[in-house]
Amino acid sequence: MKFKLANIEVRIARANAKKKEGKITTKELSSIYDDHLEHVMALTVDEIHQRLSKVTVPDLNSVENLEKAATLLKNEGIFVVPDFLDTETVNKIQNANSNLFSKVNEFSREKGFYEDDSLAVQSTDGRLKTYSDFVDYGKPVACVRQDEDKGMVDVFNYDKLSEIAALDLKGIAEHEGLMSIISKRDTPLSLSNINLYFNKGTKSRGGFHYDDYGNNLKAFIYTLDATDLSFGPYCYVKGTHMDGPYRKLNKLISDNYKLNDTEAPLVPTKSIIPILAKSGSMVVTDQSGIHRGLPQEENAERALMVIRYR
Numbered sequence: 222m223k224f225k226l227a228n229i230e231v232r233i234a235r236a237n238a239k240k241k242e243g244k245i246t247t248k249e250l251s252s253i254y255d256d257h258l259e260h261v262m263a264l265t266v267d268e269i270h271q272r273l274s275k276v277t278v279p280d281l282n283s284v285e286n287l288e289k290a291a292t293l294l295k296n297e298g299i300f301v302v303p304d305f306l307d308t309e310t311v312n313k314i315q316n317a318n319s320n321l322f323s324k325v326n327e328f329s330r331e332k333g334f335y336e337d338d339s340l341a342v343q344s345t346d347g348r349l350k351t352y353s354d355f356v357d358y359g360k361p362v363a364c365v366r367q368d369e370d371k372g373m374v375d376v377f378n379y380d381k382l383s384e385i386a387a388l389d390l391k392g393i394a395e396h397e398g399l400m401s402i403i404s405k406r407d408t409p410l411s412l413s414n415i416n417l418y419f420n421k422g423t424k425s426r427g428g429f430h431y432d433d434y435g436n437n438l439k440a441f442i443y444t445l446d447a448t449d450l451s452f453g454p455y456c457y458v459k460g461t462h463m464d465g466p467y468r469k470l471n472k473l474i475s476d477n478y479k480l481n482d483t484e485a486p487l488v489p490t491k492s493i494i495p496i497l498a499k500s501g502s503m504v505v506t507d508q509s510g511i512h513r514g515l516p517q518e519e520n521a522e523r524a525l526m527v528i529r530y531r
Contacts (some may be wrong), residue, residue, distance in 0.1 A: 244479040245486075253486045254428035261515065262450060262491045272494045275302040278303045278460060281398030290505075292404045294438075296514040298462030298510040301496065305503035306442060310388065314444050315500070317384040318524060322419070325363045325374060332367075336360070339383050356414050372517075379526065390415050394528040399440065399505070403530055408436045410530040417444075420453060420523045424516045429458065429470075432508035440505045440528040443498050453517035455496045455525065456505060458488055462510030485511045 276299050278290045293300040306314075325342055328335040334346035349355050355362050355377040366373040376382075380390040394412050403410050423507045447454040461467055467487055475482045475523065488511055496504045506512060517523065 240408050241266070243247075248479070250428065250484070250486065257429060257488055257490065260513070261301045261456065261493055261495055263278055264450075264495070266449070269495050269497055273301060275287070275495065276494065277303065279303070280391055281396065281402070285400055287401055290398075291405050294402060294505060294507065295405075297459040298507040299457050299459055300505055301498070302503045302505075303498065304391055304501050306393070306501040308501065310465075311444060311501045312326075313388055314385065314526070316390075317382065318417070318419075318444065320380060320384050321376070322374070325365065370423070372421045372423040374410070374419045378414065378417070379417040380415040391414075392406075392441070393442075399427075402505075403438060406436065406438075410438060410454040412437060413529040413531040414455070416526055416527045416529070418523075418525045420514065420517060422521060423453060423514075424519055424521045427511045427513060429456075429482075429488050429511045430460075431471075431483040431485060431511060433483065434468075436531070437508040438505060438530040439508055440530070441496075442503045442526040442528070443500050443524070445522055448497055448499060450495060450497075450515060450524050451518040452521050453515045454498070454523065456513050456515055457483075457494050457496065457504070457506050458511035459494055460510070461492065461494050462507035463486075467511070 236369045241404055254315050276293055276297055278300050280286055281290060281302060290300040324340060332345040334343050334348055336342065339360065341358060341360060342365060342450035343349055343362060344365045346368055349358060349362065354362065361376060361378045361382050364375045394415055467489060470487050471485050472482060472484055
């Protein structure tokens with residue numbers, strides 16, 4: 222079977238074939254993802270907001286809106302709630318983040334691993350390697366990324382920071398309306414952990430991918446405005462959380478070309494939704510759907526509180 226994917230001719234061998242194709246190079250894969258980016262960056266603001274409007278719910282305060290959100294999550298893998306957090310709460314989070322990153326910058330002037338009683342900062346030391354290592358460390362951990370990911374800081378166990386303990390982030394994560402939607406899943410989910418993702422001028426954000434193919438939801442709450450594409454907003458491909466043709470083809474391509482099986486070189490471009498939103502807005506997505514963060518312009522900042530349910 223042959224078809225054209227960007228500038229690459231893709232051949233998928235039969236299931237019983239003994240020989241597999243050679244590995245797709247990083248450069249070739251990047252050229253495919255560049256084609257996706259060209260499509261996204263060519264979208265007008267009106268086009269983006271039209272796509273957003275189809276997955277947006279005004280709030281989670283009425284039975285009608287709760288039912289709409291639950292239906293969107295089931296059928297499209299996503300729903301968006303503008304102004305989920307009030308301005309006062311957002312301001313408190315922004316002040317806490319300012320204090321946090323002052324401390325992170327102070328700790329990470331020298332590369333390595335540093336900690337005090339309230340915070341650990343890992344730069345190039347690498348003693349914490351897996352997602353579980355960070356989550357299970359017992360205190361907040363800021364992972365300051367290097368090389369092509371420079372400008373990215375992942376803060377694990379964000380809700381345990383002393384600066385924001387009074388905000389009751391766990392209460393926000395377990396909002397009654399939100400939990401009622403999550404409870405309608407075929408497999409029950411509960412709050413796993415709360416992180417913060419911060420990016421400044423990050424050019425390399427990888428490509429479209431799946432987190433995994435399990436029952437995994439995330440709620441992203443914007444704590445800074447990301448109102449145009451220069452901020453590098455979160456981007457989701459609606460409908461790809463189901464086991465449809467795109468997932469099957471991506472798995473076949475990954476298997477034949479020796480890619481990570483969560484890569485998504487094949488994407489339905491008309492279903493891509495860049496989440497342009499103001500601070501306080503929330504987007505909930507099924508992470509078994511295709512998604513990515515977009516690259517940023519120099520000095521642009523993006524901050525997301527990330528709530529994981531498993």
